[in-house]
Amino acid sequence: MTAIAEAAEVRTVQLPIAKRLPVSLSIATVLLGALFLIAPRHGDAVFRLNDGTTALKLPDQTVPADVVLTVVTILLVLLSVWSWVAAARRVRAGGWVPVLFAILAVFAFVTWAAAGASGQVPVVNMLYGAISLAVPLAFGALGGVIGERAGVVNVAIEGQLLLGAFLGVVFGTLASNPFVGLIGAMIGGMLVAFVLAAFAIKYLVEQVIVGVVLNVLVGGLTTFLFTILLVPNSDTLNNTPQFTAIKIPLLSEIPVIGPVLFNQNFIVYLLYIAVPLVAFGLYRTRWGLRLRAVGEYPRAADTVGIKVNPTRFWNVMLAGALAGIGGAYFTLVSVPHFNREMTNGAGFIALAAVIFGRWDPVRATLAALLFGFATNLQNTFAAIGTPVPGEFLLMLPYVVTLIAVVGFVGQIRAPAADGKPYIKS
Template structure:
């Protein structure tokens, strides 16, 4: 027997026959969403015009007045449903052909689906859909989520799971209320909120990095601890001394000249409190720094390959500790929004679980600052829809409206994100040597 007689299978040929499994998550989700929306339209049809008001609050002086935009609901819904069906069909075709359908498909599907839902709810209603108010309210509700998501991204990118975003929100809001009340300066209150977020992050980092406590457990414990602590201090300190300690100075709306006069977009984006403009700066700055600077390279190296980072002279635990504290300061800014821009006082549990929605935005955004920002805007929009539908006296049950933000969160994370992997070393303590 010669060597030529020995037949060995060719690796290329063998691997060519192995087909990767079809990724059905997106097409199945789009098809299910289309079916549910179609079922709603068939079982509870509504007719007439849906009126969309394109102007801001009448108290605001604007050079261009657009007025109301009546839309025939029946024809609009039919056209949009045809487009939705085509998008779902294209996602199936692309999946079968093992091609990428494109990120624009679920995005466009979601935008059109929401438009159909709002048009259906407003059809024949006596009220109008306040477009500017709807978008502006969605942006306002998304601001703390964006800062919380940025804090969560930095924490997980560096290797520490930050489940304590809710605690950082709460203590940040509490510290902002006290410091802004004493100094009558919202900027000082903002610094106080950052300190509050850093205190929670310091405890999280100390237990997770130095004492190797399970990170998820310490995060849950911190959420309960800060909730109890702020509730106790609210009753003992703030309630008896409300005029002195719980009347924080507020960030008023700052209108940017010219940009604030753009119809629809201007009042939404360029007539906002200082913290919103700070968000416009922080999000691209963190995104750029994470991928284009030495700091970002170290953060990602420590979160992905800590042992390799250690071999080139990076102090892994020091980088983790400092960046977890930095992430807490950023999340604390989100807490400041509650008391310095949204509500002019601190109340018990005023964050109401939004820290966990911010954590969902981190996962939905795949640990990327820009994607997480869009996810936070989506959740903020879903939360603001309940206020709009209540004003329209829509047929949607009130209980469903209260569930809407969390339903959107579940659909987004389970339906469109699916099984993804975060930073390789996230949640794993590093022991040198």
């Protein structure tokens, strides 16, 4: 058995693959059921479907919490049972099962939290905020997918986001133009990627260690530069123009999804283009075939004339540029100023999205949206006056990340040569 086969076997031996999904769904069902029983909430939850920007107005929807929680819990139990039946028959339960389970679980949790609250659940604002928080994660995840598909573990996404945010605000302020700031952010991501690629590909240093060191280095460097450069020169170096919302006619008038998806800024629209473009390129073009070849079977790729290490190097640089765009969102959209450690661990959540998304650009983006939604729930619950403890809400996105990775990582396999340097014989 080859070393690659042994590594793949080690990765998949944690639990039988068929049982990973039913175990995860069953645990989630038990936890939610215990929450609803131990801390019951009574009364109605009101969901507000309008934000005042569309011509067509939808009425508020009031749902009785007791009925919703009972019905949804029964449905979750049925989905868990179905997943066990599919596992016993050694067939796939279907991709719709975890998706439907997640939607129902989220709806039940929000209903439980909003029952009897003083305010209404602002559905449009909740989804809009989720996308805003997910955009940096999605660009970081796209960079992670490309880098790891090429065979380089990209633990340095956090550093790429942070340096991208820093150079984005500096370039944008100096030029008084957010597009120049965006270019600066891409350069920042590529600088971190260059160091990662040089050490991992040319000097064969352990890639995870290089990534961790780069994150610490960029964090310290940006903090130092923030203190000595940006603080005393705030108006000239740390006050950039921002991308404003661009309303797409007709599409932005669609109730609920219109304001959420089609009244966004340039970087969000850029994400709409980047995700299908990366997905198409990865699976339908010569570039994607070469990229996947050097990440799966580098020696075979070498025998057919593909230059493995140069291919890896330039794709890691491309990955850094994408992650840099995610960093730009912090300073060119969220706030017009850079603050120390402002990414707040987003790069590690993006890395979890890469794993949860099975190294696929579309799935990784959906995972980023899930984590962004979980993060935004704390803002929504605080706005409606729910008595759910703030400490619980603060840890919610990390709990979701942990459940997602632990619950589904056993079903997936990284590219075979991911993290393995290639030495031409």
